[in-house]
Amino acid sequence: MERIPFETVHAEFRRVLESVGFTEAKADRTAQLFAENTRDGVYSHGLNRFAGFVRGCQNGKVRLDVEAECVHRMGVIEQWDGKTGIGLLNAEAAMGRAIEIAHEHGVGCVGLRNTNHWMRAGAYGLQAADAGCIGICWTNTTVLMPPWGSAEKRIGNNPLTLCVPYLGNHILLDMAMSQYSNGKLEVLKRRGESLPLAGGYDEAGDLTTDPGAILDSKRALPIGYWKGSGLALILDLMGTLISGGDSTQQISARPDETNVSQVYMAIDVGSLSGQQIVEETVNRIVTDFQDVSPLDGISAVRYPGEGMLATRRDNLANGIPVDPDLWSEVLEMP
């Protein structure tokens, strides 16, 4: 597999975005986020999704000529309208504002409605951690899973991110409510690989490790069975209430997944406790977490986000491995 330098990936993404009507500034930031997702090994929300994103911008699903704005404030909570704009930039603006509020008041919370797919949830958690804050954010989605107790698709998989600042090596949990995200299922199906553990049901109603069978049946397994199903419902409820936006039900009534609802929270633990105490505390807890004997066949117990950081270092040093077909598609666009 070819490996492309980060700067080249960024530059090609930027070139394509400018050519479909992005301003220079918006093209640069959006390309940066897509390139960083790819650099960090989150190919499902980087290169693999880029062509589809560009088509959405061309067909009017994503509006390029709008800016998210604050429409209501109550204390440390703000409600923002994303105006069906670029999901990644709306997300960055919303978390940026939550961080500002947190720096002043300890906690900041922004509910963002009428926005589009933010690609990687974790990107905005890392943004908060870079600013010394705990970052929490989640989104609702169109229907992707059945609730526990049914085979009928009715809830989103509502990705949730929690990020704790840790020098440059933030602890980052970035998880969908399904055991495997649709993006992950698509990547493994493309590679012809099986899941390591059962990730959903096939058309016959049996648990399976075949990603294609789960995509066909649309019966992904929620994490923790009934718990992930309940958590998906609660995240949709909270996101809809805090943003004043559309719920999974309303989003699913449209042909495309647009105008989703998201929540961004930042908690300024640096100002609360002092940055040095934060660093010492996190280091002590993480060191202890990893000081265990790994099971046979596992090299070490890793904290959430640690594998991603190793991939990032490798990809920065050796170039980002790209699927040749997908990369050619970008080079030929538009």
Add this chain to the structure above:
Amino acid sequence: MERIPFETVHAEFRRVLESVGFTEAKADRTAQLFAENTRDGVYSHGLNRFAGFVRGCQNGKVRLDVEAECVHRMGVIEQWDGKTGIGLLNAEAAMGRAIEIAHEHGVGCVGLRNTNHWMRAGAYGLQAADAGCIGICWTNTTVLMPPWGSAEKRIGNNPLTLCVPYLGNHILLDMAMSQYSNGKLEVLKRRGESLPLAGGYDEAGDLTTDPGAILDSKRALPIGYWKGSGLALILDLMGTLISGGDSTQQISARPDETNVSQVYMAIDVGSLSGQQIVEETVNRIVTDFQDVSPLDGISAVRYPGEGMLATRRDNLANGIPVDPDLWSEVLEMP
């Protein structure tokens, strides 16, 4: 199984607590919370835990002569010291303060350190929802699970509650990071029942539905495999940082589980959006969630907390079913 009226359960708990040195007011509120947990079917953190709680009060593990107090404030975040006091009352005070701050500023956050077991996480989520707020709270614990990739017990199961107000029938997710809580494993082992789904590993390292085998191996399965393991770590990190208290590692260095760290957040969605909009939105989303065909053998898809409400109604109408041995133990105390 004998069924005892709620008032009798409450009165007996109160009598016992007063006899071991609780003030009248503290005995009444603590007995109320224990009785409500039992009324709602959470026997593992109601009647089944009461005698152990009383012993902890008698042997000095729980201090009866202290009050939690605020020791630091930064904006809408307060850090409280629970002074190794009564966990249930510290929890109620902390969530009460988070609600007060939320009513004024949209969001309130209280980190509570040096506190004791709060029994049922959900109780304080319901407290927030009764006040028109979304309630979020979690606690760290002593070590109870291995991190993903190891068989060595090293993380807590760190129960997390998310509660959304819904008329009297709040949506309540109350979940440990293990697929089954230790309390649940103990209840099923006592009844000689198996788990419906694999809940951990036996001593040989195989997945099992035998609650006793999991209690013996101390290898409970985290929800969503690596995701629940990561979430447990992050909740410990966040709880320790926000409260300024002890981490799971520090708690586990003591012979008993004392001086745990907890976080309470309230988000005043009623003031943000208007109570009527909250009610209509929640009703619309929940109605849609349940409007699916249940799988064979399942009567209906329920939202988190709905089964608990049915148990509550039944127990209020017909008395609370009690384990005769445990109930006799209470009647004979002290």
